[in-house]
Amino acid sequence: MKIRDLSLAEFRARLGGDGIRLATGPFNCRLQSGIPELADELARLYAHHPLIDDKPFIDFHVGVQPGHGLRRWIAPQARFIVDAVEPFTPLPRGQALPMLEWGLNWCVTAYCHHILVIHAASVARGKHAAILPAPPGSGKSTLCAALVNRGWRLLSDELTLIRLDTGQIMGLARPVNLKNASIDIIRAYAPDAFLTRPILDTTKGTVALMAPTQASVEAVGEWADPAWMVLPRYRAGSDATLTPMGSGTAFMQLADNAMNYHVLGARGFKAVGDIIDRTRNYSFEYSRLDDAIAVFDHLAAEGMAE
Amino acid sequence: MNLLIEAYRQPESIRRLGTADWDLLVRQARHANLVGRLFLRLQSAGVEADIPEQPHNHLLSGAVMASEQRHAIRREACFLREALKPAGITVILLKGAAYVAAGLPAAQGRLFSDVDILLPKERLGDAESALMLKGWASTATDDYDQRYYRRWMHELPAMRHVFRGSALDVHHTILPPTARLKPDARLLIEASVALPDLPGVHTLSLPDLILHSASHLFHEGEPDNLLRDLTDLDLLLRHLARDDTAWDGLLERAVQLQLSGPLRLALRYCHRLLGTPLPERIAARSRCLADTGIVQHMLDGIYARVLCPQHPSTADRFTPLARRSLYIRAHWLRMPPLLLAYHLAHKAIFPPKQETHPLSTEQQG
Numbered sequence: 001m002k003i004r005d006l007s008l009a010e011f012r013a014r015l016g017g018d019g020i021r022l023a024t025g026p027f028n029c030r031l032q033s034g035i036p037e038l039a040d041e042l043a044r045l046y047a048h049h050p051l052i053d054d055k056p057f058i059d060f061h062v063g064v065q066p067g068h069g070l071r072r073w074i075a076p077q078a079r080f081i082v083d084a085v086e087p088f089t090p091l092p093r094g095q096a097l098p099m100l101e102w103g104l105n106w107c108v109t110a111y112c113h114h115i116l117v118i119h120a121a122s123v124a125r126g127k128h129a130a131i132l133p134a135p136p137g138s139g140k141s142t143l144c145a146a147l148v149n150r151g152w153r154l155l156s157d158e159l160t161l162i163r164l165d166t167g168q169i170m171g172l173a174r175p176v177n178l179k180n181a182s183i184d185i186i187r188a189y190a191p192d193a194f195l196t197r198p199i200l201d202t203t204k205g206t207v208a209l210m211a212p213t214q215a216s217v218e219a220v221g222e223w224a225d226p227a228w229m230v231l232p233r234y235r236a237g238s239d240a241t242l243t244p245m246g247s248g249t250a251f252m253q254l255a256d257n258a259m260n261y262h263v264l265g266a267r268g269f270k271a272v273g274d275i276i277d278r279t280r281n282y283s284f285e286y287s288r289l290d291d292a293i294a295v296f297d298h299l300a301a302e303g304m305a306e
Numbered sequence: 307m308n309l310l311i312e313a314y315r316q317p318e319s320i321r322r323l324g325t326a327d328w329d330l331l332v333r334q335a336r337h338a339n340l341v342g343r344l345f346l347r348l349q350s351a352g353v354e355a356d357i358p359e360q361p362h363n364h365l366l367s368g369a370v371m372a373s374e375q376r377h378a379i380r381r382e383a384c385f386l387r388e389a390l391k392p393a394g395i396t397v398i399l400l401k402g403a404a405y406v407a408a409g410l411p412a413a414q415g416r417l418f419s420d421v422d423i424l425l426p427k428e429r430l431g432d433a434e435s436a437l438m439l440k441g442w443a444s445t446a447t448d449d450y451d452q453r454y455y456r457r458w459m460h461e462l463p464a465m466r467h468v469f470r471g472s473a474l475d476v477h478h479t480i481l482p483p484t485a486r487l488k489p490d491a492r493l494l495i496e497a498s499v500a501l502p503d504l505p506g507v508h509t510l511s512l513p514d515l516i517l518h519s520a521s522h523l524f525h526e527g528e529p530d531n532l533l534r535d536l537t538d539l540d541l542l543l544r545h546l547a548r549d550d551t552a553w554d555g556l557l558e559r560a561v562q563l564q565l566s567g568p569l570r571l572a573l574r575y576c577h578r579l580l581g582t583p584l585p586e587r588i589a590a591r592s593r594c595l596a597d598t599g600i601v602q603h604m605l606d607g608i609y610a611r612v613l614c615p616q617h618p619s620t621a622d623r624f625t626p627l628a629r630r631s632l633y634i635r636a637h638w639l640r641m642p643p644l645l646l647a648y649h650l651a652h653k654a655i656f657p658p659k660q661e662t663h664p665l666s667t668e669q670q671g
Contacts, residue, residue: 115363
């Protein structure tokens with residue numbers, strides 16, 4: 001059964017009660033919230049995700065709850081809670097939905113050291129995946145969202161999960177976090193995609209979440225092989241240009257963005273090295289999304305031909 | 307339902323756990339800061355293959371995190387040695403950092419947030435200057451806290467290294483000077499032992515590490531890490547027990563340091579909750595298993611509820627009372643009544659800010 005098979009009333013009741021139990025790639029999550037107004041958008045973001053059976057193992061028991069006491073009424077708050085612990089400062093109530101997303105990301109980075117976790121988007125064509133590590137503001141999520149709406153499969157927008165045994169990428173297929181100008185760009189570029197209302201004044205500026213495509217969610221269990229590491233940079237007016245990157249530089253790019261590189265020690269070093277041995281590495285400058293997609297499609301065609 | 311202690315005591319018992327039990331076990335272990343230690347315990351008992359994949363990922367992650375900390379702590383000990391060398395002060399490691407540096411079993415799967423060192427009280431000023439020269443800075447938040455620590459406490463306000471972010475507690479003794487028990491820190495320093503593979507770095511001797519751990523545990527007012535600390539004691543005691551005569555030395559040392567009381571409670575709860583082996587003559591001599599007196603019954607009632615994972619699944623209706631009693635008891639033991647009243651009044655009027663952090667994945671790593 002999928003989330004979309006629940007009526008909104010049922011979804012809302014479960015969310016406010018014992019929680020929605022759903023699978024996002026390798027992780028089972030239980031989501032609870034006493035903030036009913038986020039139910040509608042949350043249900044649409046996760047529409048294609050499978051509900052999981054009665055009492056399976058849950059990796060992350062998380063919730064966003066309203067503030068205590070007067071904080072329900074005066075400057076209302078949202079609190080992120082993971083299994084009865086509140087690790088973060090509350091945010092304004094209107095930011096409950098992104099808070100839930102960021103909190104889930106935090107759970108992965110805090111609790112999962114059986115895999116290498118890279119702060120990067122990743123998308124796949126067939127078995128081949130491109131890893132897009134990049135600092136905020138580089139247009140990583142915009143490019144990722146565009147690719148996903150043009151035939152690429154979303155593995156993850158924010159956290160790329162690498163298995164230490166096989167070096168494969170495990171998909172998460174959770175919502176894409178769009179910021180500021182990229183929200184309208186993606187709305188225009190992919191009118192069929194579901195985006196939440198823009199949420200103003202977060203620490204990342206205005207954000208909106210884009211639902212992953214149905215195909216991405218349904219194929220999330222198919223692990224992909226890293227084939228390309230592409231460091232994107234949006235520059236207004238530029239032509240889409242791929243520039244090969246030396247493997248030393250590429251190694252450092254991945255290592256710098258690996259959230260648990262230092263925790264994994266020698267295993268982290270080996271894991272990053274193994275990825276770089278398998279990937280073709282580029283820096284990539286772009287401004288027009290169609291041109292950027294054409295470059296990626298060309299990479300994919302080369303990959304298939306091999 | 308306390309699955310954690312059961313799994314820790316009887317690793318083979320995990321073969322009977324269902325999926326929902328595993329879910330709860332991982333949560334309890336996380337709340338007790340024992341994820342990594344539980345994994346190593348199960349692994350060394352030969353039951354790792356019986357852990358289903360998902361909980362295995364979580365438990366393994368805890369162990370991976372702890373093993374990374376071991377490197378960080380040993381490196382930090384070397385930085386401290388270099389920082390304090392010009393002042394002619396020897397680094398004496400306490401608690402978790404000592405377990406790690408000395409390679410004791412109590413280091414297994416241990417997660418901790420700071421390094422603790424001990425030095426003579428008269429060298430405190432020199433040490434603080436030497437540390438500040440090398441980048442450690444005081445984190446005390448306000449003037450009251452600064453005064454409180456310097457006047458009444460057994461340690462400086464916590465320090466943090468400005469570049470590495472590593473936290474440091476500098477102690478001049480192991481209990482506040484205002485506490486009813488007054489162990490002589492000079493005896494601890496004299497008996498400290500050099501580490502062969504970290505020249506210039508010392509730790510407390512094994513009996514003193516045990517006594518420090520026991521006195522810390524039974525003066526602590528916050529329950530969150532008590533079970534973790536009890537497993538430290540369990541591992542330390544089992545290590546000590548390699549030499550049967552060391553037990554008698556431990557009891558004598560406790561008398562010398564005025565710490566027989568905390569040791570008695572440590573032996574009692576280690577043996578009862580974790581099954582720590584205890585020679586009969588030691589149980590008899592310390593009277594640690596005796597069930598006499600109303601005070602002992604009250605303590606048993608409190609510690610039964612705080613020496614367990616502080617997770618909703620292990621709480622009963624007396625848990626809030628037990629937690630409150632623990633807090634009051636800890637302050638009672640550490641301060642004379644008037645000072646206690648003044649301190650609690652100040653904290654009630656100016657409550658400390660909650661230690662939470664802004665939510666961002668981008669600041670990690």
